[in-house]
Amino acid sequence: MISIIIPTVNRFQSLQLAIESLIKQNFPVEQFEILIVDNGSTDATKSVSETIIEQYPSHQIYYIYEPEPGLLSGRHRGALAAQGEILTFIDDDIEADVNWLQAIHEAFIDPTVQIVGGRNLPKYEVEPPRWLKYFWSEDHNRKLCGYLSLLDFGDQVQEIDPNYVWGLNFSIRKKILFELGGFHPDCIPSNLQHFQGDGETGLTQKSKQLGYKAIYHPQALVFHDVSRSRMTPEYFNKRFFYQGVADSYTQIRKDGGNLVKNQVKPTLNLTFRWKIFLKNLKKQILHSINEGLEISILADRFRLAYERGYQFHQNAVRKHPELLHWVLKENYWEYKLPNISVKPPRKR
Numbered sequence: 196m197i198s199i200i201i202p203t204v205n206r207f208q209s210l211q212l213a214i215e216s217l218i219k220q221n222f223p224v225e226q227f228e229i230l231i232v233d234n235g236s237t238d239a240t241k242s243v244s245e246t247i248i249e250q251y252p253s254h255q256i257y258y259i260y261e262p263e264p265g266l267l268s269g270r271h272r273g274a275l276a277a278q279g280e281i282l283t284f285i286d287d288d289i290e291a292d293v294n295w296l297q298a299i300h301e302a303f304i305d306p307t308v309q310i311v312g313g314r315n316l317p318k319y320e321v322e323p324p325r326w327l328k329y330f331w332s333e334d335h336n337r338k339l340c341g342y343l344s345l346l347d348f349g350d351q352v353q354e355i356d357p358n359y360v361w362g363l364n365f366s367i368r369k370k371i372l373f374e375l376g377g378f379h380p381d382c383i384p385s386n387l388q389h390f391q392g393d394g395e396t397g398l399t400q401k402s403k404q405l406g407y408k409a410i411y412h413p414q415a416l417v418f419h420d421v422s423r424s425r426m427t428p429e430y431f432n433k434r435f436f437y438q439g440v441a442d443s444y445t446q447i448r449k450d451g452g453n454l455v456k457n458q459v460k461p462t463l464n465l466t467f468r469w470k471i472f473l474k475n476l477k478k479q480i481l482h483s484i485n486e487g488l489e490i491s492i493l494a495d496r497f498r499l500a501y502e503r504g505y506q507f508h509q510n511a512v513r514k515h516p517e518l519l520h521w522v523l524k525e526n527y528w529e530y531k532l533p534n535i536s537v538k539p540p541r542k543r
Contacts, residue, residue: 202269313415439504
């Protein structure tokens with residue numbers, strides 16, 4: 196049994212498309228279940244989910260209401276309710292290829308495989324802006340754009356670093372998820388950013404340290420909705436701020452809580468995506484001075500956003516010892532957010 200877990204909040208239209216793609220899977224209906232975990236939606240998510248459940252009685256589709264905000268609560272509530280030995284986590288704005296679930300099943304036939312990812316391709320709402328290409332990295336038939344969760348490692352099944360299995364298309368053996376302690380906080384609302392963590396990254400880093408095997412299967416293919424609003428400097432500014440917060444969280448855990456006695460400013464080597472971007476930027480400046488200047492301005496803007504996110508989180512943890520306790524929790528199966536109020540930084 197495979198349990199597909201979809202945390203969702205206020206995106207009933209994309210959720211409906213995602214579920215419809217799951218209904219069409221080339222895979223026996225009795226061998227998978229769909230768990231819709233509603234993280235406090237105020238739109239038509241519940242009614243749409245109930246309608247789908249009524250329309251497809253032969254499928255095992257369940258609606259779960261989880262009011263605690265953030266992706267962590269949705270993921271863990273779904274994992275605790277799941278009946279399957281394999282847990283597959285997806286975002287509510289993807290559409291799965293018809294052979295997606297069959298590919299995941301085939302990958303796990305090998306008992307040494309613990310984590311499975313696949314190809315994550317874009318479904319652009321509009322033509323991407325020119326500057327977006329600098330966020331893509333390409334090397335030996337491997338292409339990725341981490342800031343939009345896009346990845347294409349070619350047509351061959353292959354073993355990969357677990358850190359390349361991302362949350363929009365993330366499958367893991369249930370016993371291994373619990374053994375690793377589950378996910379870290381992720382996608383926290385902006386007014387609660389001080390509770391943000393590094394999501395699935397903490398889990399995949401731990402699995403890498405333990406030598407667990409991760410597989411990329413090209414037919415485990417999903418199409419990720421990339422809206423017009425996600426392809427703007429404003430969105431990337433927020434995304435870099437969030438990445439700074441996440442990297443601060445990672446660094447504090449790495450240091451065992453002996454945080455920032457002096458240093459508040461990040462070194463910028465904490466995120467491999469940033470290094471990829473700078474490498475691509477340097478190459479392009481050699482080809483086009485004018486375009487390179489335009490991207491350099493964006494790079495400075497995003498770097499400052501990253502630093503602000505990192506500094507915001509470091510300062511918040513300094514001021515609130517109970518927040519440090521949250522960051523250092525052994526696991527987050529008890530995922531209720533503590534009552535800690537932190538003033539968000541001013542928008543720039």
